Amino acid sequence: MSANNTEMLIGVGLRHAHFADILTQPKQVDFIEVHSENFFGEGGAALSVLNQVREKYPVSLHSTSMGLGSYQEIPQHYLDRLKKLTQMIDPFLMSEHACFTWGQQQGQLIHSGDLLPICHNHTSLDRMCEQVDKVQSFLGRQLIIENVSAYIKFNQSYLSEAQFLAELSQRTGAKILLDINNIAVNSINFEDGNIQQSINDYINTLSLNSVAQIHLAGCTPPSAGELVVDDHARPVSTEVWQGYEQALQRFGAIPTLIEWDNDLPEWMTLIGEANKARHIVNSVLNTNSPIVQKQVPTKDCQ
Amino acid sequence: MNEQQRLLTLIWNNDPTSLDKELDKELTEELAESGFDIRGVNIYR
Numbered sequence: 001m002s003a004n005n006t007e008m009l010i011g012v013g014l015r016h017a018h019f020a021d022i023l024t025q026p027k028q029v030d031f032i033e034v035h036s037e038n039f040f041g042e043g044g045a046a047l048s049v050l051n052q053v054r055e056k057y058p059v060s061l062h063s064t065s066m067g068l069g070s071y072q073e074i075p076q077h078y079l080d081r082l083k084k085l086t087q088m089i090d091p092f093l094m095s096e097h098a099c100f101t102w103g104q105q106q107g108q109l110i111h112s113g114d115l116l117p118i119c120h121n122h123t124s125l126d127r128m129c130e131q132v133d134k135v136q137s138f139l140g141r142q143l144i145i146e147n148v149s150a151y152i153k154f155n156q157s158y159l160s161e162a163q164f165l166a167e168l169s170q171r172t173g174a175k176i177l178l179d180i181n182n183i184a185v186n187s188i189n190f191e192d193g194n195i196q197q198s199i200n201d202y203i204n205t206l207s208l209n210s211v212a213q214i215h216l217a218g219c220t221p222p223s224a225g226e227l228v229v230d231d232h233a234r235p236v237s238t239e240v241w242q243g244y245e246q247a248l249q250r251f252g253a254i255p256t257l258i259e260w261d262n263d264l265p266e267w268m269t270l271i272g273e274a275n276k277a278r279h280i281v282n283s284v285l286n287t288n289s290p291i292v293q294k295q296v297p298t299k300d301c302q
Numbered sequence: 303m304n305e306q307q308r309l310l311t312l313i314w315n316n317d318p319t320s321l322d323k324e325l326d327k328e329l330t331e332e333l334a335e336s337g338f339d340i341r342g343v344n345i346y347r
Contacts, residue, residue: 071306103310112310114346119305151342154305189342227341 001058008287009255010278011060012270019049021267022057028271031092033060033257039089040081050089060093060213060257061086065111067101068135068145069118069128074102075109083139093213093255095144095177098128098165117150120157120164132172144212145169146177147202149185149230161186162205175212178203178254180243181219185230188222199243203250211251216240216277217259232261236273241280248284256281308336313346 011031014022022032032053039047053059063082066074086094099115118124136143145168147161159167165176180199187198218234236244236258247254258273281287303311312332333340 071304100306103307105310105314110310110314112313112346116306116309116313116346151345152309152338155337156305227339227345229345 001054001056008253008281009058010274010281011057011255011257012274013062013257013259013261014053015261015264016046017264018267018270019046022053023049025267027056029057029274031058031060031255031257033062033093033259036061036063036082036085037065039085054089058092059089060095060255061089061091063094063096064115065101066096066135067099067111068096068131068143069098069124070100070102070131071127072100072102072104072109074131074135079135079138086139086141093144094139094141095146095213097146097148098161098168099148115148117148117152117154119154120159120161122159125159125164125167128168129171132168132174136172136174143172143174144177145174146179146215147182148179149182149189151189151227151229153190160202160205162202166206166210169207169210176206176210177213177215178206178211178247178251179215179217180247181215181217181236181240182230184237184240184243185219185228189227195239196242196246199246203247206251208251211247211254214244214247214254214256215259216244216256216273217261232259233263235269236276241276244277244280245284248281253281253285253287305336309338309343309346312336312338312343 009030011029011033014032014034034050039050041047066078097115098118100118101112101116103110103112118128132143145165147165168174169176183199183202184195187193187195191198216236217232218236219228219231220233222228256277258270258277260270333343
């Protein structure tokens with residue numbers, strides 16, 4: 001199924017534990033997002049489910065392993081698999097992260113297994129523009145690039161991440177996936193923790209037409225003195241909902257996804273988070289977003 | 303070695319079982335020079 005009007009869409013990330021729900025429950029969200037790499041295998045049950053989901057929902061392919069910011073070349077076998085999946089699913093959005101994943105150890109190509117942060121300077125930006133151009137050309141698709149949660153910063157960075165992404169978008173034609181929880185996490189870990197100010201500064205650095213998708217998630221509060229880890233294990237926090245309102249006020253209606261990856265809740269709790277996003281869209285933009293009108297109460301994570 | 307390779311090497315080469323123990327001098331100096339917070343490096347391990 002294709003998305004004709006992408007602006008008002010509210011979706012959820014589909015994980016294995018909810019496969020039965022998505023196939024049997026009535027349609028309650030506008031689109032589904034999956035992690036591309038989980039469907040790289042030839043055949044199998046997971047791909048069969050995705051093809052069935054595809055008949056009912058527009059699908060967004062969110063990649064997590066490409067490492068667009070890597071100085072190392074992205075292996076061609078990775079790109080070949082992604083292209084094959086893209087041709088099969090025909091996603092309405094394709095996204096990745098502003099991070100690096102590939103490198104070498106003792107002469108061998110390795111993958112970090114994590115979204116490692118990149119240095120925000122023009123050496124790194126030039127490299128990432130080169131990679132984004134190459135991948136967009138190979139796939140014949142526009143990419144949407146997401147800001148990341150980070151746990152270290154490089155001394156050599158002199159651009160903010162928002163400045164980096166703004167210039168990346170301008171130079172490559174790629175759009176930006178604004179993860180509001182990631183801004184909140186970095187605000188706590190690296191700034192003064194004034195989340196609303198951090199979000200405000202971030203979104204005001206981005207041009208009005210550069211953001212193509214929003215991600216919302218919640219994470220476990222850290223122990224004293226520890227960094228907050230973006231574990232996607234909780235409902236969206238009050239601060240992130242407030243940041244979502246700020247983003248909607250600046251950018252208007254943007255396809256929005258609820259992510260939940262650890263300590264997965266029941267399907268209807270996830271749908272409740274999507275409904276909360278829809279309620280905020282309708283309230284902030286004075287619209288009537290179409291699919292679900294009834295509110296499902298959810299607990300806030302503080 | 304570029305900054306990405308430096309971070310990967312830090313993550314890859316140090317024994318995760320020793321993370322809660324006192325860091326060795328070489329690693330401490332490397333972290334300080336790179337501007338990295340050991341808490342952050344540990345999260346990526």
